[in-house]
Amino acid sequence: MPIADSDAPTTWSKWIGTKDLTLVRGVGQAVHGGLHELPAALTACGATRVLAVVDEGAVRAAGVAREFEDVLDRYPHELFTQFGPNPTVQHAAAATAAAKHVRADCVVAVGGGSCLDVAKLAAVGVRQSGGLDLAAIPPSSDGCDGAPLIAAPTTSGSGSEATHFAVAYANAKKKSFAHPTLRPRHVLLDRRFALAMPPGLAAAAGLDALAQSLESRWAVGADERSIEYSAAAAGLIAGSLVESVTAGTESARLRMMIGAFLAGQAINRSKTTAAHAMSYQLTSRYKIPHGHAVALLLGWVGAANAVASAGDCNHPGGDEHVRRSVRAAGAWLGVAPAGLPGRVASLLEQLGLATNLRDAGVNPDDLASLAAGVDPTRLGNNPRRFTSDQLHAIYRQAWDGNVRDRTAAVDD
Numbered sequence: 001m002p003i004a005d006s007d008a009p010t011t012w013s014k015w016i017g018t019k020d021l022t023l024v025r026g027v028g029q030a031v032h033g034g035l036h037e038l039p040a041a042l043t044a045c046g047a048t049r050v051l052a053v054v055d056e057g058a059v060r061a062a063g064v065a066r067e068f069e070d071v072l073d074r075y076p077h078e079l080f081t082q083f084g085p086n087p088t089v090q091h092a093a094a095a096t097a098a099a100k101h102v103r104a105d106c107v108v109a110v111g112g113g114s115c116l117d118v119a120k121l122a123a124v125g126v127r128q129s130g131g132l133d134l135a136a137i138p139p140s141s142d143g144c145d146g147a148p149l150i151a152a153p154t155t156s157g158s159g160s161e162a163t164h165f166a167v168a169y170a171n172a173k174k175k176s177f178a179h180p181t182l183r184p185r186h187v188l189l190d191r192r193f194a195l196a197m198p199p200g201l202a203a204a205a206g207l208d209a210l211a212q213s214l215e216s217r218w219a220v221g222a223d224e225r226s227i228e229y230s231a232a233a234a235g236l237i238a239g240s241l242v243e244s245v246t247a248g249t250e251s252a253r254l255r256m257m258i259g260a261f262l263a264g265q266a267i268n269r270s271k272t273t274a275a276h277a278m279s280y281q282l283t284s285r286y287k288i289p290h291g292h293a294v295a296l297l298l299g300w301v302g303a304a305n306a307v308a309s310a311g312d313c314n315h316p317g318g319d320e321h322v323r324r325s326v327r328a329a330g331a332w333l334g335v336a337p338a339g340l341p342g343r344v345a346s347l348l349e350q351l352g353l354a355t356n357l358r359d360a361g362v363n364p365d366d367l368a369s370l371a372a373g374v375d376p377t378r379l380g381n382n383p384r385r386f387t388s389d390q391l392h393a394i395y396r397q398a399w400d401g402n403v404r405d406r407t408a409a410v411d412d
């Protein structure tokens with residue numbers, strides 16, 4: 001589908017290459033250059049009554065509240081703002097009730113990944129007969145018909161605007177839902193949000209996008225198309241992440257915005273791997289922001305995957321294929337697989353973040369229970385099978401953070 005904002009291609013080509021732009025144009029969603037395209041998106045969705053799930057802090061920070069309200073006021077609408085980072089199924093149920101109250105036939109989400117997840121689930125819930133029934137979201141493409149979704153991501157990181165997944169916590173456990181109806185039809189990439197993010201948020205969100213692009217490269221679910229997306233995303237992110245946080249330049253922030261969108265496109269096809277699966281408890285138990293939590297494991301998981309053998313390979317392409325994939329992902333960061341832990345630690349250091357689990361506040365006595373608590377189904381997309389002892393060893397390495405002997409350069 002074309003980029004609807006006629007300004008966007010010309011503007012974006014200042015920051016991204018022609019190849020990246022071609023990829024953006026082919027994602028199968030209508031991609032708009034900003035919130036000013038919201039009226040057109042609402043019309044295209046046939047909206048008559050709207051649920052708006054809004055991250056008020058983000059809208060205020062970007063100075064777009066009046067503009068957004070002016071558009072919403074043209075429709076009978078309900079505003080839902082009662083959620084926070086890492087939302088629960090109760091938040092999604094409350095958003096569903098708000099959608100039903102206004103009888104919404106379209107859902108607009110303006111916020112980060114947390115907001116988008118709540119909106120995605122409410123878009124399904126509003127079409128269900130009782131309250132939100134998450135068990136009725138089948139993993140297939142049949143039997144589920146959510147209201148059309150319009151998403152304006154306010155962080156450059158989660159990539160949720162590109163995916164057909166939604167996640168929410170139930171009893172401190174992360175639950176994932178996957179269905180084509182959860183993928184927004186329209187995406188509004190508004191630079192004002194990218195520019196408004198405080199540095200800490202830009203860092204955590206950007207690290208999530210970086211991890212997505214690398215994990216997508218070595219995921220069991222990777223395909224030719226997802227690899228194109230992940231390569232483009234990694235190219236944009238690796239060259240801009242530090243600058244986007246420490247200097248906050250417009251060019252770096254906008255490359256991150258588009259890089260995160262492309263990383264989202266990559267995982268929409270491939271899904272994430274062990275670094276994500278192992279990170280969730282770091283967020284639920286220690287409140288480490290999602291992207292930082294994933295990054296604390298990313299390099300160690302990459303290095304471990306790089307030594308997959310025929311005996312523990314989980315990829316139908318075989319262990320040599322896995323080693324090649326990890327080498328390719330490492331090369332995007334300029335290192336051989338053994339150098340991944342050191343390279344990611346150095347990025348974390350430059351971003352002013354803890355580089356290991358010890359400094360991030362994880363109790364070493366908890367490492368065994370962390371290993372035991374990783375959801376095994378989430379590990380199924382990792383190209384190497386890990387035993388519980390190996391998971392424990394990875395947590396231990398990430399806790400120690402000893403990267404002194406891990407500075408290997410790219411081996412070509």
Ligand SMILES: NC(=O)c1ccc[n+]([C@@H]2O[C@H](COP(=O)([O-])OP(=O)(O)OC[C@H]3O[C@@H](n4cnc5c(N)ncnc54)[C@H](O)[C@@H]3O)[C@@H](O)[C@H]2O)c1
Pocket residue numbers: 055056057058061062084085086087111112113114115117154155157158159160161163164165166167193194196197198201204205208290291
């Ligand atoms: N469904 C998916 O495909 C998918 C993919 C990746 C991550 N996620 C989920 O997304 C969540 C993380 O999302 P996130 O990193 O975007 O952060 P977030 O949505 O949790 O927001 C973090 C904080 O940043 C604030 N904020 C957001 N945008 C802002 C802006 N432009 N300026 C100032 N403040 C702003 C929010 O108010 C909030 O307090 C996690 O719960 C994760 O599980 C979902």
